[in-house]
Each structure stands twice: as structure tokens, then as C-alpha cells.
Amino acid sequence: IWRRIHVYQHVTFVNLHLTLQVVMGWLHSHLHLFEVQETLITDNETLAEWSSKGVDEVDARLMDHVAEIGSLFRYEYDFGDSWNHELVLEERLPLESGRRYPYCVEGGGACPPEDVGGTFGFEAFREAMANPRHEAHASYRTWYGGPFKPHAFDAARVNRHLQRGYTWRNYLVVPALATRPSFTPKAAEQWALIPKKAQQQLLTSTYCPHCQGTTTLVDYSGRYVKGDVLLEGRCGRCGQHTKRLVEIG
Incomplete structure (x- = not known):
């Protein structure tokens, strides 16, 4: 499961978090953090709860913490299911005239459902959903709300969410992010x-x-x-x- 996105170099980590929620397909309903080398970047409430030294994501900008091409850093979402995302700074590009950022270029693979139970739960879910004769197929399908297409991804749809806001079941998950200030x-x-x-x-x-x-x-x-x-x-x-x-x- 992967995504390639374009963002402003001065994007704050809180907006990068919201961008990742949209492009991945998460529902912004759990805690999260970034780990850049040995620096923890998240919201102040999480830092206070863990009594951890770190950086407030509202003030931290990508360009100040991830500078070199090829730099790797980590994004974790939902500390229970522990979804770890590896992020890499691939290149720096000139801004495209008329383009709204952030922008999803391409990607592949459907996002796991929220609260599915981490990687092991996701594998069990996929196995059952792929086999109508599986004993758990009906219950999983009812829980999920329909069929699951593991390879489905629509970049155009993601970009509409970035520009207009990300809504799930009539609930606004993330407001519109893509701007041209x-x-x-x-x-x-x-x-x-x-x-x-x-x-x-x-x-x-x-x-x-x-x-x-x-x-x-x-x-x-x-x-x-x-x-x-x-x-x-x-x-x-x-x-x-x-x-x-x-x-x-």
C-alpha cells in the first residue's frame, strides 16, 4: 500500500498528518506521531500524556526537519493497531502554475479498515472477504458495509477530497487542505x-x-x-x- 504526494516544503507536520489521513483513507479517529531520526513530533496533548520531550506538530515544518533527498522518517497512526508508514523525501520540484497543494500523484492498494486489528487482523479480514464461503465472510462484510477491493485506489477521488474536504458517511473527517495562497x-x-x-x-x-x-x-x-x-x-x-x-x- 503506497502513495506518492506533492506538498509544500514549508508544510507543518499537523497538516502533513491530515494530508496522510486523506490520501491513505484513514478516518482521523486515533492518535498519531512522526519520528524523524530521534525527534518525536506530535500534538502537545500526546507529548504531555507520555511525559515525552518532543516537538509540537503545529509549529514544526517539514523543511526544518527533513532536508536531504532520500531522507526517511516514520508516521504511526492508531497506537493500538499500530499502522506504521515509511515516508521518504524523493525530490524537490518547482511549483506548477495553477496547481493546488497538497496533491496526490499516484498510489496503489486500498487502505485497511479502521479498528480491523492491525496487520494480523487485516490479513484475517482480507482472507475472509475474498472467500464468500469463509465462515467469517458474512460478519466481516456486514461490519465493513460491503465488498472490499484490496487493490482499489483512485488518485482523482483523493484530490477531490483534498480540495473539497474528506467526508465519510456524511461526517466531515478532514476539511479542505489543497490551497493556492x-x-x-x-x-x-x-x-x-x-x-x-x-x-x-x-x-x-x-x-x-x-x-x-x-x-x-x-x-x-x-x-x-x-x-x-x-x-x-x-x-x-x-x-x-x-x-x-x-x-x-
């Missing part, structure tokens, strides 16, 4: 004064008057307005235009 020079200068963690919080806590709730701002741009920065973009849930004014100083 652009700022006027003065707005970019002012935006850079805001800490990365605060930037992330601003982008993920924008009010959408159409949804009448908090959303993530995607495909956003920034303009300098009387000393402040006006962010304008699309709602990560409904896709409608929305904006917020960020007061500087």
Missing part, C-alpha cells in the same frame, strides 16, 4: 510577523456566514488594508466565499 507584498510582510501557530489558528477558525460556523479558509489571498491584513478565500466546508480581517499590532 497568494498575498500582496505588503500583506505578506505583515502576515510574516504572526507566529506560525497563530497563523494556523487564524486559518482554521474563520467564521463562514453561509455555514454559520467555524471553518478552515482555503484558496486564500491576503491584502494590506489600513495596517491590517484582509484574508479572503473559500470556506473549507461549503466552498463559498468568506473572509476575515486580521488586526496587526
Whole structure:
């Protein structure tokens, strides 16, 4: 089971985690961590619970921890089932004009179901689902909700999820991630004064008057307005235009 993706080099590890959830097909319902050499990168709650020294994924950027082509690092999802993913930085590429990032280039193999019981449980599940005469076939099929196609993967569908949000059974698992941010020079200068963690919080806590709730701002741009920065973009849930004014100083 593999995926090849393009991401911004400055992507934060929290957004890389969300990207991996979408491109793999996970449901963002368990804890996770990254391990880069001997550095643990995850959310602050997990670090506090484990009393571990590590790096908050909201602030950590890929380019600051994974620099060399060929670098390997690990992503673990669901500490019970223990799904380990090996990640490798294959190459650096110029940005494609008009392309939204993150972007899934290609991949293969269907994602295991959530809570299937790790690698051994997944093998038992696959064996039973492949044989209608297997004693556990009916119960597994009912639990899963239909047939399982072990080699199925649709990159175009994944990219739609990255652009519009990842929904499972009418539940929004991950908001839209793929963006094409652009700022006027003065707005970019002012935006850079805001800490990365605060930037992330601003982008993920924008009010959408159409949804009448908090959303993530995607495909956003920034303009300098009387000393402040006006962010304008699309709602990560409904896709409608929305904006917020960020007061500087």
C-alpha cells in the first residue's frame, strides 16, 4: 500500500498528518506521531500524556526537519493497531502554475479498515472477504458495509477530497487542505510577523456566514488594508466565499 504526494516544503507536520489521513483513507479517529531520526513530533496533548520531550506538530515544518533527498522518517497512526508508514523525501520540484497543494500523484492498494486489528487482523479480514464461503465472510462484510477491493485506489477521488474536504458517511473527517495562497507584498510582510501557530489558528477558525460556523479558509489571498491584513478565500466546508480581517499590532 503506497502513495506518492506533492506538498509544500514549508508544510507543518499537523497538516502533513491530515494530508496522510486523506490520501491513505484513514478516518482521523486515533492518535498519531512522526519520528524523524530521534525527534518525536506530535500534538502537545500526546507529548504531555507520555511525559515525552518532543516537538509540537503545529509549529514544526517539514523543511526544518527533513532536508536531504532520500531522507526517511516514520508516521504511526492508531497506537493500538499500530499502522506504521515509511515516508521518504524523493525530490524537490518547482511549483506548477495553477496547481493546488497538497496533491496526490499516484498510489496503489486500498487502505485497511479502521479498528480491523492491525496487520494480523487485516490479513484475517482480507482472507475472509475474498472467500464468500469463509465462515467469517458474512460478519466481516456486514461490519465493513460491503465488498472490499484490496487493490482499489483512485488518485482523482483523493484530490477531490483534498480540495473539497474528506467526508465519510456524511461526517466531515478532514476539511479542505489543497490551497493556492497568494498575498500582496505588503500583506505578506505583515502576515510574516504572526507566529506560525497563530497563523494556523487564524486559518482554521474563520467564521463562514453561509455555514454559520467555524471553518478552515482555503484558496486564500491576503491584502494590506489600513495596517491590517484582509484574508479572503473559500470556506473549507461549503466552498463559498468568506473572509476575515486580521488586526496587526
